[in-house]
Amino acid sequence: MSGEARGAPAVSSRWRILAHPQDWHCVAFHIACLTAYAFAFWLYQHPKLAGITGPWSRIAFVTASASMLGWISGIDVGVNFHNHSHRPIFTSRFFSRCFGRIWTFSGGWPSFFWEYCHVTIHHANLLTIDDWTLPKRNADGSFEDFRKYLFTHWPWRVMAHLWKDLTARQSLRRKALRELAIFLALWSIPFWIDPVMALCLWVLPHWIANAFVMNSGMYVQHTGCVPKSPTRPVSHSTVFVSNFFNLTMFNIGFHLEHHDHPRVHWSELPDLHQRLKQDLIDGGAHVVPYGLHHASFLLAGDDARKNRFAGQDSGYKKQ
Amino acid sequence: MNRLLRRLSRTFLSQTRLVFGRSFFPLFAIAIIAGATLWGPWVSLAVTVLAVAAALRLL
Numbered sequence: 001m002s003g004e005a006r007g008a009p010a011v012s013s014r015w016r017i018l019a020h021p022q023d024w025h026c027v028a029f030h031i032a033c034l035t036a037y038a039f040a041f042w043l044y045q046h047p048k049l050a051g052i053t054g055p056w057s058r059i060a061f062v063t064a065s066a067s068m069l070g071w072i073s074g075i076d077v078g079v080n081f082h083n084h085s086h087r088p089i090f091t092s093r094f095f096s097r098c099f100g101r102i103w104t105f106s107g108g109w110p111s112f113f114w115e116y117c118h119v120t121i122h123h124a125n126l127l128t129i130d131d132w133t134l135p136k137r138n139a140d141g142s143f144e145d146f147r148k149y150l151f152t153h154w155p156w157r158v159m160a161h162l163w164k165d166l167t168a169r170q171s172l173r174r175k176a177l178r179e180l181a182i183f184l185a186l187w188s189i190p191f192w193i194d195p196v197m198a199l200c201l202w203v204l205p206h207w208i209a210n211a212f213v214m215n216s217g218m219y220v221q222h223t224g225c226v227p228k229s230p231t232r233p234v235s236h237s238t239v240f241v242s243n244f245f246n247l248t249m250f251n252i253g254f255h256l257e258h259h260d261h262p263r264v265h266w267s268e269l270p271d272l273h274q275r276l277k278q279d280l281i282d283g284g285a286h287v288v289p290y291g292l293h294h295a296s297f298l299l300a301g302d303d304a305r306k307n308r309f310a311g312q313d314s315g316y317k318k319q
Numbered sequence: 320m321n322r323l324l325r326r327l328s329r330t331f332l333s334q335t336r337l338v339f340g341r342s343f344f345p346l347f348a349i350a351i352i353a354g355a356t357l358w359g360p361w362v363s364l365a366v367t368v369l370a371v372a373a374a375l376r377l378l
Contacts, residue, residue, distance in 0.1 A: 025341045032345035039352045051359035061360035064367040068348035071371075075344055245378050248343045290378065297375040 016091055022267040023089035026080050026250070030103055033069075033076045037106060037201070040065040041190065044197045062200045069205035074213020077107030077114060079252045083266045085115040101182055107214075108155075108206030110183035112175065113162055121165075122218075123262060126236055127227040132161045134222055143223045146216070146299045153218075154210035212296075220295035221255045224286065224310065234260075234283035238295070239273070241313060245291025246270065253292070256285055280316065287316035 018024055043050040043061070052058045081103045083089075088096035100111035107114075117133050125131040135143040135153070143149070166176040190198035221237055228236045240246070240253030252258070254269040257276060264272055273280075280287065288295065288309070298309040339346070347370070355363045 022337075025338050028338055029342050029345055032342050032349065036345055036348040036352055039349060043352065043355060050355040057360045060364040061355055064355070064360060064363040065352050067367050067371060068351050072345045072348045242378065247337075247340045250341065293374040293378040294376065 017095075019087065019089055019091050020265050020267065022265075026083065026089050027099075029080050030076055030106075033072050033106060036069060036072060037205075040069060040201045041193065041197060044201055045194065062204075065201055066204040067208060069201065070208025071213060073107040073205055074209035074217075075249060077104050077109060077209065078214035078217055079250050081107070081111070081114065082118060082252070083250055085111075085119055086262045087265060101179075102186065105183055105186040107209050108187070108203075110179045112179040113166075113183075116162070116166070117158065121161075123259065126259060127222060127225060132157070133218065135219055143219065146219055146296075149219055150211045150215045153215050154207075216296040217252075217292045220292050220299055220309075223299065232283075234280055234285040239280065239285060239287040239316075240291045240295065241273075241287060241289060241315075242291045245293075249291065256280065277316075281318060284318070285316070286310075287313045289313040289315075 018027075043052075043065075047053075047058065047061075050061055052061050081100065084096070084100060084103065088100075090096040090099060097111075100115075104111040104114050122131055122133040127134065135149040138144060162176075166172050187202075190202040223238075225237055226232050226235050234256055237256040237259050239256045242253060246253045250266045251269040252266075254273045257264070257269055257272050258266075261272060288311070295309055298305045351363050351366055351370075354366075
């Protein structure tokens with residue numbers, strides 16, 4: 001549990017398990033994700049039930065399942081667990097820590113490592129040279145190529161940075177080793193069942209989750225942005241106001257509000273957004289009418305498509 | 320009593336809608352994966368391709 005999360009005030013009475021009434025939606029989401037993995041593994045082991053009759057139909061099943069599993073795992077860790085890393089969803093710290101471990105392993109991460117990257121590095125050093133979770137910069141200050149970041153950041157750059165950071169101090173090293181051991185024990189479970197299945201329906205979805213969902217999310221949320229300053233207070237993140245996107249993604253679209261107020265509960269971000277709306281317009285915040293997926297599609301394209309991303313939602317233009 | 324029941328059912332319905340809405344993607348994934356038992360892997364693959372294309376275009 002991060003320092004920020006540890007410092008969270010006691011938010012509820014003794015008899016409550018969850019810190020916020022809507023946090024059970026996070027639990028439901030994660031259980032649904034694990035259920036999806038269980039279905040995929042079971043059908044892989046019982047191919048006739050899924051209409052798998054040969055190598056090609058197996059490839060079709062694996063491609064469909066791995067894509068869907070990667071998609072939901074990216075949301076489950078990058079959005080759902082992300083909220084937990086800022087505001088633990090359980091009133092018990094012990095329970096939060098344990099649940100965190102069985103939360104991120106299905107996205108290819110030890111929970112402590114993910115929290116460290118997000119809270120200690122990204123939030124504390126947003127858009128500065130110390131924020132190694134974001135894309136590298138070109139000479140003109142812009143982010144490196146979208147595709148280069150997607151394919152090189154996880155796990156390669158992440159591992160190199162984590163190794164350097166977490167081995168620097170003995171206390172961190174011990175904790176990191178313990179968490180890594182717990183993660184490896186959990187993460188190896190599908191390999192005990194069937195190593196080929198584990199590669200197809202476990203490792204491949206985790207790569208899709210990290211490269212195409214989490215990395216693309218990080219890129220589009222902060223590309224074209226500048227560090228927070230008195231003259232540019234609301235230009236450090238882009239805001240995505242699609243209603244359906246925010247309903248299905250735990251309001252992660254209100255990203256600027258989240259960075260400025262990371263302790264505000266995810267379910268309260270739409271209200272906070274409404275209260276800050278005029279400040280965002282006056283400050284020239286970048287607000288777009290869609291979500292992260294379409295933004296990724298625009299930024300992965302040619303200059304014409306990239307320019308469409310730079311556009312502003314019509315409801316957030318200065319009069 | 321009637322008003323209380325109405326309020327309770329409204330709360331229940333809005334909460335149910337919210338939790339299903341928020342779990343839309345994993346429930347959709349379960350439908351695609353488990354649905355292969357009904358319609359086979361090729362239809363699951365086709366729906367996945369359509370869903371990813373729609374998300375990239377609209378979401």
